[in-house]
Amino acid sequence: MNRSEQKRQSILNAAKQEFIENGFAGSNMNTVCDKAEVSKRTLYRHFESKELLFEAVLTIEQQQLEALRDYRFEPKVDLRQQLISITQQEAQRLLAPHGMALARMVVMEFFRQPQMAKALSERLYHTHAVTPWLQQAIAAGAIKSVDANDAAEIYMALFNGLFLWPQILQLAQPMAATELGSKIEVVVDTFLNSYGNCESTQ
Amino acid sequence: MNRSEQKRQSILNAAKQEFIENGFAGSNMNTVCDKAEVSKRTLYRHFESKELLFEAVLTIEQQQLEALRDYRFEPKVDLRQQLISITQQEAQRLLAPHGMALARMVVMEFFRQPQMAKALSERLYHTHAVTPWLQQAIAAGAIKSVDANDAAEIYMALFNGLFLWPQILQLAQPMAATELGSKIEVVVDTFLNSYGNCESTQ
DNA sequence: CTTTAAGTAAACTTGAGAGTGTACTTTTGG
DNA sequence: CCAAAAGTACACTCTCAAGTTTACTTAAAG
Numbered sequence: 001m002n003r004s005e006q007k008r009q010s011i012l013n014a015a016k017q018e019f020i021e022n023g024f025a026g027s028n029m030n031t032v033c034d035k036a037e038v039s040k041r042t043l044y045r046h047f048e049s050k051e052l053l054f055e056a057v058l059t060i061e062q063q064q065l066e067a068l069r070d071y072r073f074e075p076k077v078d079l080r081q082q083l084i085s086i087t088q089q090e091a092q093r094l095l096a097p098h099g100m101a102l103a104r105m106v107v108m109e110f111f112r113q114p115q116m117a118k119a120l121s122e123r124l125y126h127t128h129a130v131t132p133w134l135q136q137a138i139a140a141g142a143i144k145s146v147d148a149n150d151a152a153e154i155y156m157a158l159f160n161g162l163f164l165w166p167q168i169l170q171l172a173q174p175m176a177a178t179e180l181g182s183k184i185e186v187v188v189d190t191f192l193n194s195y196g197n198c199e200s201t202q
Numbered sequence: 203m204n205r206s207e208q209k210r211q212s213i214l215n216a217a218k219q220e221f222i223e224n225g226f227a228g229s230n231m232n233t234v235c236d237k238a239e240v241s242k243r244t245l246y247r248h249f250e251s252k253e254l255l256f257e258a259v260l261t262i263e264q265q266q267l268e269a270l271r272d273y274r275f276e277p278k279v280d281l282r283q284q285l286i287s288i289t290q291q292e293a294q295r296l297l298a299p300h301g302m303a304l305a306r307m308v309v310m311e312f313f314r315q316p317q318m319a320k321a322l323s324e325r326l327y328h329t330h331a332v333t334p335w336l337q338q339a340i341a342a343g344a345i346k347s348v349d350a351n352d353a354a355e356i357y358m359a360l361f362n363g364l365f366l367w368p369q370i371l372q373l374a375q376p377m378a379a380t381e382l383g384s385k386i387e388v389v390v391d392t393f394l395n396s397y398g399n400c401e402s403t404q
Numbered sequence: 405c406t407t408t409a410a411g412t413a414a415a416c417t418t419g420a421g422a423g424t425g426t427a428c429t430t431t432t433g434g
Numbered sequence: 435c436c437a438a439a440a441g442t443a444c445a446c447t448c449t450c451a452a453g454t455t456t457a458c459t460t461a462a463a464g
Contacts, residue, residue: 039443040444158356232451
């Protein structure tokens with residue numbers, strides 16, 4: 001079953017590109033076929049509908065992202081440094097080649113078909129990957145003893161408010177490296193000013 | 203020209219309702235005609251296309267909102283109380299009958315036609331109505347002397363992260379009054395912990 | 405009272421694009 | 435080798451909704 005699998009991959013790649021460029025509604029199945037060098041009938045044998053193809057693309061993307069996010073609290077490392085490092089990684093993920101385009105695509109689908117994209121997108125961009133780290137930090141006494149989910153909500157509000165939304169909505173220019181660095185510090189320091197325990201690191 | 207104006211209003215009302223319920227793409231011009239009790243030809247005499255009708259609806263909405271937001275810093279009133287009051291007003295605006303639906307509609311349009319909705323939405327939800335207030339508060343020494351726009355960005359990140367996005371994306375249930383109150387305090391306190399001058403109000 | 409701008413109803417055109425049917429060829433596993 | 439599973443080409447159907455045409459009626463200003 002080798003050729004079949006190749007075709008399937010080819011379709012998924014073409015579809016990903018097409019969806020990123022044009023969103024769900026704007027994407028054209030004929031174009032996907034052409035890009036994938038596959039006949040329409042073949043595409044529809046692998047994926048029964050545009051909807052299912054889209055879900056398949058998102059699912060794969062989600063799994064790839066998931067594998068990269070596993071933050072562990074290190075009691076011996078400076079708290080602020082750890083959170084800066086996490087924030088840097090998250091920011092890089094977002095600013096990576098297709099990171100923002102993908103994020104935009106996913107958010108769009110919320111508006112189109114909430115029930116469909118919901119589970120996927122929650123995991124993609126709304127699972128608070130920092131939550132486990134925060135739980136450990138709270139247990140270790142490095143972060144004030146609040147609910148880790150509440151703290152994560154604040155951290156994500158700051159992060160998304162400075163990195164995700166301005167870029168997704170294209171209200172802001174692509175960020176320069178120095179600007180990125182200073183915004184990361186703002187996010188981390190604003191968060192730690194309210195939730196950090198005793199370490200004034202400003 | 204009285205009947206004509208009545209028809210126009212009727213069309214705008216029907217369109218607003220339709221757009222709120224179904225978004226731009228999902229809205230049907232025939233349905234708008236029916237709701238407005240107007241013939242299709244009449245609708246198209248008033249608004250040359252769906253696009254122009256949509257813009258007209260948004261423009262009117264924007265003008266109505268604009269009139270309500272004019273926050274002034276009062277040196278004699280407690281800083282935290284002022285910011286809580288502002289935050290309450292903004293939250294109420296968002297949670298008002300059609301506030302969220304409208305916000306969703308506007309955000310959607312960013313994805314469809316950035317250049318069109320950009321100016322409108324910036325003013326609707328991304329003009330930082332708090333910026334003038336912050337400028338005055340900084341001048342009065344109540345807020346640390348940072349750039350008012352930077353501070354506004356943080357405040358809005360917190361506000362939108364807790365109120366706008368979870369609701370728009372329908373990740374959260376509609377909020378209970380007590381929850382609303384405590385979230386308002388979280389926003390304000392997190393902000394003031396980093397930007398307030400000397401008034402520890404926790 | 406009549407002209408003209410506005411409104412009505414309903415059938416119609418149009419375009420786009422998702423998905424299918426059909427007749428054919430290629431791959432591949434037993 | 436040879437069935438059957440997979441792929442190809444492409445013309446076709448179906449649907450949906452934006453916008454138009456047509457033949458007509460109504461409102462109102464000079």
